Amino acid sequence: MSGKSNMKFLYAGIVIALLISALAPFLASPDPDGLESAAGGVIEESRMSELEEMEPVVGSPMPDYSIEGMGKSGEIAAIALGTLGVLAISLGFGKVFNKKA
Amino acid sequence: MHIPDSFIPLTQAIVYWVIALPFIFMSMKWAKNELDEMKVPVLAALAAGIFAIQAMNIPIGMGTSGHMVGATLVAIVFGSPWAGVLVLTLVLLVQGFAFGDGGITTLGANILNMGVISGFVGYYTYAALRKSVGTSIAAFGGAWLGLFISAMACAVQMWVAGTFPLVPGLMAMGTFHLIIGFIGEGLITAVAVTAIAKSRPDLLEDSFAAGSDKYNTEVHA
Numbered sequence: 039m040s041g042k043s044n045m046k047f048l049y050a051g052i053v054i055a056l057l058i059s060a061l062a063p064f065l066a067s068p069d070p071d072g073l074e075s076a077a078g079g080v081i082e083e084s085r086m087s088e089l090e091e092m093e094p095v096v097g098s099p100m101p102d103y104s105i106e107g108m109g110k111s112g113e114i115a116a117i118a119l120g121t122l123g124v125l126a127i128s129l130g131f132g133k134v135f136n137k138k139a
Numbered sequence: 140m141h142i143p144d145s146f147i148p149l150t151q152a153i154v155y156w157v158i159a160l161p162f163i164f165m166s167m168k169w170a171k172n173e174l175d176e177m178k179v180p181v182l183a184a185l186a187a188g189i190f191a192i193q194a195m196n197i198p199i200g201m202g203t204s205g206h207m208v209g210a211t212l213v214a215i216v217f218g219s220p221w222a223g224v225l226v227l228t229l230v231l232l233v234q235g236f237a238f239g240d241g242g243i244t245t246l247g248a249n250i251l252n253m254g255v256i257s258g259f260v261g262y263y264t265y266a267a268l269r270k271s272v273g274t275s276i277a278a279f280g281g282a283w284l285g286l287f288i289s290a291m292a293c294a295v296q297m298w299v300a301g302t303f304p305l306v307p308g309l310m311a312m313g314t315f316h317l318i319i320g321f322i323g324e325g326l327i328t329a330v331a332v333t334a335i336a337k338s339r340p341d342l343l344e345d346s347f348a349a350g351s352d353k354y355n356t357e358v359h360a
Contacts, residue, residue, distance in 0.1 A: 044180045047339065051184025058191035067196040067204035072315035073140050073293065075203035080307040089302075092145035098239035103194055116238070117194045124233050125187040131229065132179030135170040 055121045063103075063113035140208070140293055140316070141234065142249055144242030147300045155296070156247030162224050162255045169221035178217070181342065185213050186226045190233065197323050205319030208253045208289070211261025211282040212328045216335060216342060223258030224250070248296055252289045261285025261328075274343070275333045282328035283320040290316030 070078060078086060094101075103120070105112030147155070174182065189209035196204035209230075210223035217223075231249050234240040241249045265281030272280070294312035297303035303312075336343050 041177055043339065044177050047342075048180035048184045051188050055187040055191040058188070058195055062191070062194040066194060067198035069196070069198055069202050069204040071140065071196060072203060072205045072290065072312060072319050073142065075201070075315060076294070076303070076308060076311035077146070079311050080303050089145045094239050094242055095144045096236065096243040098235075098237055100237055101239040103238050103240070117191065120194075120233055120237060121187050121191045123237065124190040124230055125183050127229055127233065128183035128186040128226075129179065131170070132174055132182060135167070136174050136176060136179055
């Protein structure tokens with residue numbers, strides 16, 4: 039592995055990830071995912087609506103990858119922020135754990 | 140397949156955390172032993188890419204959608220399922236805390252399903268198939284099976300939790316994730332692995348290089 043080409047891999051990865059972040063709000067299917075859809079099919083309706091009304095134990099700042107009142111641009115921003123957040127955490131994690139360099 | 144808090148009672152959710160923790164610990168140990176300045180950029184690129192692609196739900200019909208998980212892809216690139224556990228743990232932490240995608244009490248179960256089970260099944264299936272069917276098809280098969288088995292595990296957890304009935308739960312989760320696994324996991328993983336094998340063959344060779352191959356790898360890197 040050469041260091042230079044791995045940095046290229048990183049830049050290419052960032053570009054692809056940000057591109058997906060920008061497209062996802064428009065292209066992603068709004069249908070429930072496999073688990074939610076299975077739940078809708080096998081759980082009784084009254085129980086299902088009970089489950090759906092239960093609040094998450096810990097609240098989150100950008101629920102459902104959206105920012106309140108910002109529509110599609112908020113969704114793009116939320117996903118891009120998440121992408122960059124994961125990137126920063128991974129790089130930081132790599133710095134902490136990489137003591138051999 | 141991100142399980143929300145309401146789907147698993149707290150005591151059971153804690154049990155999944157307890158099962159997941161040694162795996163998370165082992166993935167940290169992997170990072171400590173294996174990560175170096177060369178590998179960190181690759182790990183970070185994959186983690187960011189997987190976070191983004193998990194937001195891209197693909198319609199599979201039947202009013203249902205699904206997205207890639209990615210643990211198998213990371214495991215193949217790094218030649219270790221622990222890398223998959225590590226990346227999925229980071230991604231799921233951000234999804235849970237920042238976006239409410241998957242509960243925090245159920246994060247242990249989600250790490251277990253998507254990081255551990257899908258990554259281990261996917262990687263070792265890939266490793267077993269690779270010599271006979273080639274890298275691309277092995278990556279497809281591994282990723283597909285990894286996602287399917289993790290969905291089965293999730294259905295069993297839902298049954299133990301009293302949330303799903305056993306057989307209908309297995310049938311529904313199985314049907315949806317056979318399709319999600321084919322498109323969302325299998326095809327994307329195969330395309331990504333094939334692209335990496337073409338553009339950066341050294342990355343995949345390093346993953347399997349044992350001592351003697353190292354020299355060759357460095358020559359054409």
